[in-house]
Amino acid sequence: xxxxxxxxxxxxxxxxVEMKKRKIQFYDQLYVGDSxxxxxxxxxxxxxxxxxxxxxxxxxAKGNDLLEIxxxxxxxQIYYKENPPYIIGIANxxxxxxxxxxxxxxxxxxxxxxxxxxxxxxxxxxxx
Numbered sequence: 355x356x357x358x359x360x361x362x363x364x365x366x367x368x369x370x371v372e373m374k375k376r377k378i379q380f381y382d383q384l385y386v387g388d389s390x391x392x393x394x395x396x397x398x399x400x401x402x403x404x405x406x407x408x409x410x411x412x413x414x415a416k417g418n419d420l421l422e423i424x425x426x427x428x429x430x431q432i433y434y435k436e437n438p439p440y441i442i443g444i445a446n447x448x449x450x451x452x453x454x455x456x457x458x459x460x461x462x463x464x465x466x467x468x469x470x471x472x473x474x475x476x477x478x479x480x481x482x
Contacts, residue, residue, distance in 0.1 A: 376436070376437075376438050377401070378400055378401055378429070378438040378439060378440075378441060379438070379440045379441070380397065380440075380441050380442075381441065384397075384441070384442065384443065385412065385442060385444075385454055386443070386445075387445035387446050387447075387450040387453075388450070389445075390445070393444060396444055400429065403429055403430060405426070406427070407427075408446055408447050409426040409444060409446060410423050410445045410446075410447065410450075410451035411423075411424050411426055411441045411444055411445075412424075412441070412442050412443030412444070412445065412451060412454060412455055412458070413439040413440055413441055413442060414440060414442065414471075414472045415472075420459060420469060420471055420472065421442070421471070423445075423451045423452070425448075442458070443455070458471070459471065
């Protein structure tokens with residue numbers, strides 16, 4: 355045996371605390387950038403944590419900010435494996451992601467007159 359643990363004793367995370375298997379969740383009315391032709395293919399890759407060079411995801415931000423833009427490559431980091439995001443939008447390129455965030459926020463504001471977008475998502479049911 356090479357190493358400190360036998361295979362059955364390996365910790366599930368770097369902290370050694372066993373974690374529940376969590377999966378990326380998607381908004382049921384997912385926003386998709388205009389240049390994305392096959393969103394189902396990108397969703398499948400995101401679920402499998404496959405690298406995607408120019409794909410950005412949009413998620414509710416923690417704290418007071420409304421939304422956050424994250425490069426899909428960051429999903430390979432341990433943090434996101436342990437804390438998978440709730441994805442409300444996907445875009446091809448950072449500029450398209452910015453435009454999509456603007457569209458999401460303005461659509462919601464024009465519909466409700468407020469910026470309480472996160473409250474309407476009902477994403478509290480997902481573990482953060």
